[in-house]
Amino acid sequence: MPTSYQAPMRKDRKGSQSHSQDTASNLKAKTAVVGDILDSKGSNVIAIQPGETLGRAVEILRDKRIGALVVTDDTGALCGILSERDIVRKLADTPGQTLPQLVEDVMTKEVETCGMNDPLVSVLKRMSDGRFRHMPVMGDSGPIGMVTIGDVITHRLNEVEHEALQLKQLIVG
Template identity: 65%
Template sequence: MPSSYQAPSRKDKQQATTHSQSSSTNTTKETATVGKILASKGNDLFALRPQNTLHEAVEMLRDKRIGALVVKNSEGGLQGILSERDIVRKLAETPGQTLAQKVEDVMTTNVEVCHPDDALITVLRKMTEGRFRHMPVIDDGNLVGIVTIGDVVNYRLNELEYEALQLKQLIVG
């Protein structure tokens, strides 16, 4: 037997292991909120006044590539929302006479709003049940942004991708 040979000991079976994940880090879930969407997408908010025409609204929707505009009163408070759907309904009711009409005559005035700390699942349910796709965000009485159903779905898809990656890492190690 060579002189450098040493018989195996208990210490040899103890391997250095790393723990980048644990069951608690893989199962702990922060509640997804409206504020997280606004933080990632920004607070861009496109607004009109009630006295603007639908022609001006249509141009803004086209130029900004969005589906709805908030309508603010003279103090900057939320007075309504004007969506593509509102405009299409009015087009059907008054063909050829629609674009000259005022925003205040077409906008939705009973607006559902949310807050930055609202859970996304709650907002998604409200949107689905109310059959609308845009929701203004109010914080301390001030209009701070707007979330769309697309924002919520995209955020959730990214979460699902991340969860799938975590599961793969947990299984593979």
Template identity: 55%
Template sequence: MAPSSYQSPSQGDKSEKTYSQTSQSNLASSTTTISKLLDEKGNDVITVRPNDTISTVVTILRDKGIGAVVVTDQNRAVLGILSERDIVRRMADTPGQTLPQAVEDLMTKDVLTCAPADSMIDVLKRMTEGKFRHMPVMDGTSLVGMITVGDVVNFRLTELEYEALKMKQMIVG
């Protein structure tokens, strides 16, 4: 039953154009790509070599304020990834002996990567399911960036704030 204040349109009433959500507007965030995120974040990737020491990596992580580094060879081919979490686990296993160890002994060798054209939502799901926070971005065989769960969340929050502002402007006029 319609509310008592509702009156159905009558012949001769002027129709007002209304705005509604569309499948395109509702799916916009799910089609946002990693490339768009990298356009805003930048493509800087801190890399180390497999024979570098954990001590060197710890200093880099501290100085750069990052949580992981990509391990590459001299041609920048990705060999692995090393995160703070990897280092902390090794420190628990080898107290007082971790810092002189080589990166190749701690790094994760089976690195999951994403591509610039990948959907941000799909990548976030993969990161959540795999329980890791850092993912190198590869364009073919070239390392073109690094994203984190935090990057994706911050990007999406900014999108939501913008969408809310647009809706408010539409409502207010």
């Protein structure tokens, strides 16, 4: 090795180092909230009134390819929620006589709801603990959306994938 060669030293790179890859810039500090899901999926509320029949509810569920309906009164206030599970239970109890029955007689009246700023972690825990898959999102004047356990899990998986990519970039440089 020539005598003029000197190995690079840490101070040689000082000032030329990029700071675009660090934990502060790559890891998301914001807690995911319900509004993040509604921002991506939309806040369309598909509702039915309590006096409608289960037959009508089943048609809406089929046509919209959804698993639950928000039940609202004439003013748009939340009265309950009607899920596929509620209908299946009623089918088992009253075979052949279910579809003409009214939504208000089958719906779940004690509804767990959330708001736009509720953390997804707490919503997922409430859904898991309560063993339900749909939760209406409430605004000032009534329901403004619906989140499902699938929405929450998909959002979290996308976050984890993004975090893994960011960490990989941080390590690789």
